[in-house]
Amino acid sequence: MRAEDGNTYECVGVLLSDDRESLCIAFNAHNDIAKDYIDVPKADILHREKFDMSSVEVIQ
Amino acid sequence: MKLVSNIHYTDAYYISEPVESPVTKLPHNEAFGFVKKGTDESIIISFIRKSDDGEDGEGYGPNHIVRGLIIPESALLSRQNDYLEELKSLKTSERVAVTWKDVVHVANMSRNSSSIMYTEGLLVNNHSDHIVLKDPETIKTHPTPVKNHPPVQPFYYVIPKSAITRFEYIHR
Numbered sequence: 001m002r003a004e005d006g007n008t009y010e011c012v013g014v015l016l017s018d019d020r021e022s023l024c025i026a027f028n029a030h031n032d033i034a035k036d037y038i039d040v041p042k043a044d045i046l047h048r049e050k051f052d053m054s055s056v057e058v059i060q
Numbered sequence: 061m062k063l064v065s066n067i068h069y070t071d072a073y074y075i076s077e078p079v080e081s082p083v084t085k086l087p088h089n090e091a092f093g094f095v096k097k098g099t100d101e102s103i104i105i106s107f108i109r110k111s112d113d114g115e116d117g118e119g120y121g122p123n124h125i126v127r128g129l130i131i132p133e134s135a136l137l138s139r140q141n142d143y144l145e146e147l148k149s150l151k152t153s154e155r156v157a158v159t160w161k162d163v164v165h166v167a168n169m170s171r172n173s174s175s176i177m178y179t180e181g182l183l184v185n186n187h188s189d190h191i192v193l194k195d196p197e198t199i200k201t202h203p204t205p206v207k208n209h210p211p212v213q214p215f216y217y218v219i220p221k222s223a224i225t226r227f228e229y230i231h232r
Contacts, residue, residue: 007110009109009111010108012092012107014092027092027108027127028090028091028107029089029091030071030088031087031088031089036107036127051064055064056065056092057095058068059067059068059095060067060137
């Protein structure tokens, strides 16, 4: 995604909402309640990819 | 190699309400991100990372975290019953001093280690995986500068036993 500072960033998380103009992505949950998330305007998204949970390394 | 990680961990917390007997339980937290090792047996998980050097051509240093967490390995859920032998049998209603490792939220900062905290308080509850201190005074001793945490003193602090690196009774 393109940010206001002109740089390109990538973020990863759980899609909380997919509205007409933005995506809300959660990174961190406490007892299943999202605590840390970001709203990304769709206009700033350069690439979007859904990942398979089987490809995710689980650390616990 | 898997690029994305899902980390499950627990964390200390404080209670700012003056309840008489708090019901406490360690939280189950989880996070998604890009993982790398910290320097102090910790895991750095970045939710957001810079993917190029930007228009100005300047990259960040290797320890720069745009947004993420630094999680001591002792906070992992699988480590909850892995704690100091002396914590298995504790005397409540005693003043104690505890040194422990804390999970840190990081935003736009260069950092590669978790925080070290020092808490003094009255030990009111001893559970299998955590202790509860009443009227706790907590300072962050690493990294400097030393700071009170939180700035306003809470009524209780709930600390996972696995996070504790030093425990002592205070005899005054």
